Amino acid sequence: MRAAYVVEPSADHPVDALRVGDLDAPPAPAGWVSVDVRAGALNMHDIWSLRGVGVPPPDGPRVLGSDAAGVAGDREVIVYPVLPTAPTGRTVTHATLLPDAGHGVLAERVVVPAAHLVPKPAGLSWAEAASLPTAWLTAYRMLFTRAALSPGQVVLVQGAGGGVATAATCLAVAAGAIVMVTSRSPAKRERALALGAAVALDSGERTPELADVVVETVGPATFAHSVRSTRAGGAVVVCGGTSGFTAHLDLPRLFAREITVHGSTMGTLDELRSLVEFVDTHHVRPVVDSVVDLADIHRQAGRMLAGAGFGKLCVSLS
Ligand SMILES: NC(=O)c1ccc[n+]([C@@H]2O[C@H](COP(=O)([O-])OP(=O)(O)OC[C@H]3O[C@@H](n4cnc5c(N)ncnc54)[C@H](OP(=O)(O)O)[C@@H]3O)[C@@H](O)[C@H]2O)c1
Incomplete structure (x- = not known):
């Protein structure tokens, strides 16, 4: 074979x-x-x-x-x-x-x-x-299991072009969230808007509003911006570090805003079944x-x- x-x-x-x-x-x-x-x-x-x-x-x-x-x-x-x-x-x-x-x-x-x-x-x-089974499953668990995303919440997706990031954008949009993305690439920002993102920013640019949930896959290149862009009581969910594995954490912002940082990895078999059903029901490609x-x-x-x-x-x- x-x-x-x-x-x-x-x-x-x-x-x-x-x-x-x-x-x-x-x-x-x-x-x-x-x-x-x-x-x-x-x-x-x-x-x-x-x-x-x-x-x-x-x-x-x-x-x-x-x-x-x-x-x-x-x-x-x-x-x-x-x-x-x-x-x-x-x-x-x-x-x-x-x-x-x-x-x-x-x-x-x-x-x-x-x-x-x-x-x-x-x-x-x-x-x-x-x-679906790796990047999309990871994004599904990050949003719905770890961050318990609900309709109307604001989601920030860092590094818009990645497999997990494009999945998170599509899933959050389909779930009724307002999605902001960042990307270093103008072309990728355009494509994220076409997927239904409401706002597309350059990497590190100030967001027009603070996010309830941040999908963080990029690592040190965006992590400080992720914490800075999270509202009081919001959550940063981390599944990877494409730009490296050691990040700076602004502790006063973390405790003063009572921000939660979740780690997340892959998903369960039941979550894959739920993802497949979600994709099918919401006609997400x-x-x-x-x-x-x-x-x-x-x-x-x-x-x-x-x-x-x-x-x-x-x-x-x-
Ligand atoms: N824990 C798990 O279960 C799990 C599962 C799947 C993936 N992962 C991890 O998640 C991460 C993302 O994987 P992926 O396959 O979705 O995407 P990827 O191909 O690793 O890239 C994600 C995005 O990172 C951004 N990026 C890379 N370097 C950057 C830098 N220096 N500054 C700003 N942005 C940068 C790029 O966004 P722009 O070009 O748009 O700026 C890129 O599109 C990886 O580290 C992977 O190992 C973990």
Whole structure:
């Protein structure tokens, strides 16, 4: 089967560490099933894997990928990519993603736990469906579980072009929130307005009003602005740090305004089901930057590394 994988990570040149070739399909453990993947999507997690950060060194080819949609038997499905240490409940802490357990999904045929299949809505393309399980699930949990977003609230989304950011913008707009975004790129600001954002600002620009909820994925480049832009009693929800992992925190502003900072990671299987239902019911289409054949995945990885994309960078495997 064709697969995208890493053998020797490269901290400095992660795209060069990306390989595409034929590998044997892994055997299915008891209770797991095969999925013929039709489309997948890249995430920053794959770049970290290519850099060799956060996972033990591979002891052979390690297939990448936590986003996939495909066919299992006669069912069109989306794959839930989290292997939690605690299989029930709302918490997903200490979660392991399928690729980190040696079962990445950027391959023509993958094996996944049978319970991890969610029906694909007929109205979504394969690439749109493959965009949901990582970035969109993360945005869903950030907004609705961690921040308990309600209609009419003001949401600030930092770094408008990212997979999580475009998801947060679409989901918050569909939920009846007033959405402000920031981006360094005028073109991305325009595109965020087209998704329904009410306000699009340059990165770091003063917001016209304070936000109830800030979706923070960028890290130190925007974190101080996130806290500065949060109203009294509001929340900053953090799921990542594309610009780095150490940020300055203005403590007086935090305590004087009684701001809450939430960490958030991925989402539960129930949250993925709720997300898929939400997307279907509200006719939300995941934002796909582009789709290329798996053979051209280096192009997508390069766009991700350069921060050039707007929405999900997808690959086709059909
Ligand atoms: N915890 C989890 O479960 C989880 C799940 C998914 C993703 N993540 C993390 O979330 C983060 C976002 O991932 P993603 O795939 O959505 O997007 P991404 O491709 O990492 O980029 C997000 C945005 O960050 C902005 N950005 C990057 N560097 C910047 C800088 N120096 N100054 C200002 N803005 C900057 C860019 O926005 P503009 O170009 O628009 O300015 C870019 O579109 C990553 O760190 C990822 O690892 C975590």
